[in-house]
Amino acid sequence: MISIAIIEDSREDYEFLADCIKKYSKSSGELVTVRHYESALKFLDEYKFNYDIIFMDIELPDINGVLASEKLRAKDNDVALVFVTNLAHLAIKGYAVSAADFIVKPVNYYKLSALLAKLIKNIKLDRDDYITISTVGGMERISLGAVVYIEAEAHRITFHLGDREVTYSGTLTACEKLLPQQNFVRCYQSFIVNIKYVESCGNTELTLSDGTVIPVSRIRKKQVLQKISAHFMGADK
């Protein structure tokens, strides 16, 4: 089940988009729920991380869509955000809103269905990603989305999560096999990184979004870049 919110002040435009989404749902067999908001402020007020995809109209009466998106991003950095616009050429000042994509009114069904296919595939991959490892203190369940990187040192594997670290004994190669291929990549002999957190890539090092710098080997760099590319474009494979 994929839940979608549409923020759109025009009833007519909303219905057209919702119909296209339903048509996609029917043809793909993907179950979707669609919720309509006429006002971005109301949407932001009520927002409780309960949507997978948000279609945000750019031209809204109370607060424009780009501004609303910035506010949304302050709350939720991960939800897929799609701009809906009248303009065939939309140039957004800044890049903080991290829109997943955009569609232009009147909505082109073929474009929309390709977009939904891409986003839904990605959403499904991100869901329910947990692994369980046995540490000294007992079994520990780790949400893979929170794993920034994994480090190996003398048969001790350390999971660096945003706010804490989990250590157990094992080998990195065995650990690598437990992780989903699409998000994790071994960037160095003793490091595995979650590409979601890679901020930039230098010649021999990766900078992560929390400021950590970890090494990347020359041979593995190509693979790292490939995964980053696939991840950003929502085509994880």
Place this chain on the structure above:
Amino acid sequence: MIFFYELAVYIPYFLECFLLAYLMLHGYEKKAHYRRNLILLLIFGVLWQLPVSALIFIDTPGFEVLFGVVKFLLSLAPLYFFVALYRTRVLSLSYILILAILFQRWSSVFAGIVAGFTPLEEEFFFVRAISWLSYVLMVIPVWYFYIRRATEDSVGEQDGITILLFVLLFSLFEIVQVIAREALKSRVWELVLSISELVFFIFMLYQSVRVARRNRERAETMVSDALLKKERQQFEQLKQNMESMKAQAHDIKYILRAVKEGGADAALSAKLAGMATVYEASFNTGDAALDVILSDAEKNFRAKGIRFECLTESCSLAFMENYDLYSLLGNAFDNAAEYLSGVDGQKRYVSFTLKRRGGFALLEICNYYEGREDVCVGMKTSKPDGAMHGYGVKNMNRVTEKYGGEFSVRAEGGAFYVTALIPLPRENTK
């Protein structure tokens, strides 16, 4: 009677070499009236063997060996008319003919040895039959494993000196062979000579494939470079056009204001206002080069009835050289337009997004696609003239690699995506 024996040697000899040369020339571009000329050459070549065979009646005491070589070469002379059939140089053809002669020779030498171990070695037609059989048996694997591949690489395209060297070596080799054979008349020497001929032959094959491969690689870089150069020129041209258009738009606005102040008629000012909006660059991505490229792309797409949409985030691509960006996007847009020419209605859309994620710029070109999704992953071409399309992809790859990035194409959910991930230089990422 002796004349007919001669004919029975020369006609098959010619035909065997003809077939081999024909197979090796297969990859070459054909000239006009190809089929007619091919038949004429074949007929002429066979008839030509009549006077050649008649040379048997000339008595040449002391020079039999030399005369024999001359006759064999004479009988093959018509093969040079292949020059009139294919676009090839005489030198390249010489090279191919030598290869053909060697192929043929080896089969007959082989037959000679085989026949030598049977009691029927003096039976003329028995020896011929074995020779033809070994020829056929040899042509099939040689065709399959060597010629078919070699023609793709245009084996004949060696440089002049190499070919001359081969012609010389080959002639020398042949003369020594014939003299040695006549002088020694020993089965063991026959075998030694045959093996040395085989070694020479293998060496030539090896050399020809090696050189041809190197030449092809060089040609590829050349085409690639030429394309890049062309793109560069086009881009400069485009930039100039855009600048002059912007200047015109400015002029029009200026006139418009003057007209308004002077209270001229509304119809004229409306018309002028319309003109100004058309002229004004409709893209404002914050990157001048990108604006130019996108405006041009939109113009082309509009002319083809393709809807072009784009979303750009603020992400300066100024660190990329203009023609690199042009090469990257231009090729992708061309490919998209090419594919969409085969579909109608709403399916005709292309979208472009430029995003910035952390220290990376992401460029994605997406268009409708209904083919199989697995075949196009790692796809190089969908155009019938595969070569040029392939170079387009090569250039896109080269551009992204130049900036340390990653280039990929894929099809998914009814759309085709071309993606370039390019790391932003350090000073851009703050």
